[in-house]
Amino acid sequence: MYLPYPVIEQLSDQQVKTWNQHFAGDGHERPRSVEEGTWRRTQEPANAEQSGWREDGAGRRRVVHYRYDYGLDYTFPVPRLVLSELYLYVSFTAPAEEISAYGKHLQGWLAEGRWKEKANGWHRSDLVVTLTEHDVHPQDERADRETPAGSAPWTSCSPRRATAARPGPCGTSRGTSSPAGCASRTSAETPRTPKTCPA
Numbered sequence: 001m002y003l004p005y006p007v008i009e010q011l012s013d014q015q016v017k018t019w020n021q022h023f024a025g026d027g028h029e030r031p032r033s034v035e036e037g038t039w040r041r042t043q044e045p046a047n048a049e050q051s052g053w054r055e056d057g058a059g060r061r062r063v064v065h066y067r068y069d070y071g072l073d074y075t076f077p078v079p080r081l082v083l084s085e086l087y088l089y090v091s092f093t094a095p096a097e098e099i100s101a102y103g104k105h106l107q108g109w110l111a112e113g114r115w116k117e118k119a120n121g122w123h124r125s126d127l128v129v130t131l132t133e134h135d136v137h138p139q140d141e142r143a144d145r146e147t148p149a150g151s152a153p154w155t156s157c158s159p160r161r162a163t164a165a166r167p168g169p170c171g172t173s174r175g176t177s178s179p180a181g182c183a184s185r186t187s188a189e190t191p192r193t194p195k196t197c198p199a
Contacts, residue, residue, distance in 0.1 A: 001125050004073050004082035011072070011079050019072060019081070036067040061153075062092040089155070091137065096152040103133060103154065131156050 011019070023032040042061040069085035094102075107117075110129065115122040121130040137153035140146070147153060 001127055003086060003126070004071070004084045005086075006073075006080050006082050007070065008081040009078075011081060015081075016072065016079055023070070024072070033070045034067060035070075037065075039064040060092075060094050060151075063090070065089040091139070091153065091155040093137065093147065093151055093153045096150055099133060099152040099154050103131065106131065106156075129156060 008015070040061075040063050042063075065087075066089070067085070067087040068083055071082060071084045072079050073082040073084075093099075107122075110117075110122045113124070115124045115129065117123075121128040132155045134153040134155070136147050137155070140153065
């Protein structure tokens with residue numbers, strides 16, 4: 001997969017006008033050309049009930065942070081709507097044996113999808129996925145939060161370009177320096193491979 005990735009191949013004049021009026025620029029309450037969100041399931045009291053997890057001492061946690069940037073592309077005579085940037089960060093903590101098993105499955109899925117393993121991650125086209133298993137997650141260290149005995153944190157980090165230095169999770173920068181938990185690597189991931197990150 002290569003970015004920019006086309007969403008609508010040919011836009012009409014009216015569609016371009018609508019985009020420019022309602023989505024482009026910074027004259028809105030927020031950047032409307034960006035879709036961004038965070039999904040959390042933890043055993044913290046704030047959302048333990050929503051998570052569906054009971055107290056078992058495992059400190060289970062799943063966090064997903066994503067960001068999609070859209071824009072108009074004028075490479076061809078007729079403008080098109082494209083996904084211009086893609087960012088995905090997944091972090092979860094579970095019993096160590098589950099993390100180990102999932103890591104093996106994940107590498108198998110990437111290989112089946114024709115991703116190539118290299119020194120700095122799994123590559124396909126101009127995309128890279130980095131996987132990091134931790135003894136103690138950097139965000140837990142920062143928050144002075146204990147990792148339960150027998151548990152292991154794991155992250156998949158996938159900002160797209162090493163030149164894109166925009167804010168990432170927890171105020172870190174994306175691209176030139178990676179979010180905590182990404183082992184100082186930058187990476188990207190195609191949205192067509194949901195198996196690469198747990199939900």
